[in-house]
C-alpha cells in the first residue's frame with residue numbers, strides 16, 4: 001500500500017442537519033471516523049512525518065460563503081443559503097474536528113460571484129491549493145468521502161483524477177441529495193476510472 005491522503009468534502013453542519021441536510025449524512029460521518037480510526041482504512045506504509053494524525057494526512061474541503069453568495073436563492077442561485085462563514089452551518093462536524101488542521105483545511109466558494117463545487121479550487125489560509133499540498137507530500141493516492149456525492153464530492157474527485165491522482169471513493173462515507181442521483185454519479189465515476197469501495 002502506497003502512502004495516501006484522505007479528502008473529506010463538506011462534512012459541515014448545513015449539509016448534515018442544517019439548511020441543506022443531505023441523506024445518509026450522519027452515517028457518512030460515522031463511517032469517516034471509522035476509516036480514520038483504522039477500522040476500514042488500508043494500512044499505510046508512508047513515513048509519518050507528513051501525517052497529521054497517526055498514519056495519513058487528512059484534508060478538509062469546506063464550502064465557505066459570504067452572505068451574498070451567488071449560489072443562494074435569495075441572490076439568484078439554486079440553493080438555500082448555506083455554509084455562511086462564521087456560522088455553525090459552516091463548521092466541520094464535531095466528531096471530525098479533532099482531525100482538523102489549518103494547513104490541511106481548504107476553503108471554496110469564498111468569492112460571492114463564483115460557484116465552486118470542486119475542492120480542487122479551494123485554498124488554505126496560507127493560499128496553498130490541494131494540489132500544492134499533495135505535491136509537497138508526494139502523495140498520488142487519495143481516498144475521498146463527504147457530501148454530496150452528486151455535486152462537490154464528484155467534482156472534487158473528478159478534478160483529482162484529471163490531475164493524475166489515483167482516486168478511491170468510500171461509498172459508505174458519502175451523503176447525497178437524491179439516492180438515484182447518488183447511485184448514478186457513483187456508476188459514472190467508476191466508469192471514469194475511480195475505484196469505489
Ligand SMILES: [Zn+2]
Nearest residue numbers: 063071083109
Ligand atoms: Zn455552497
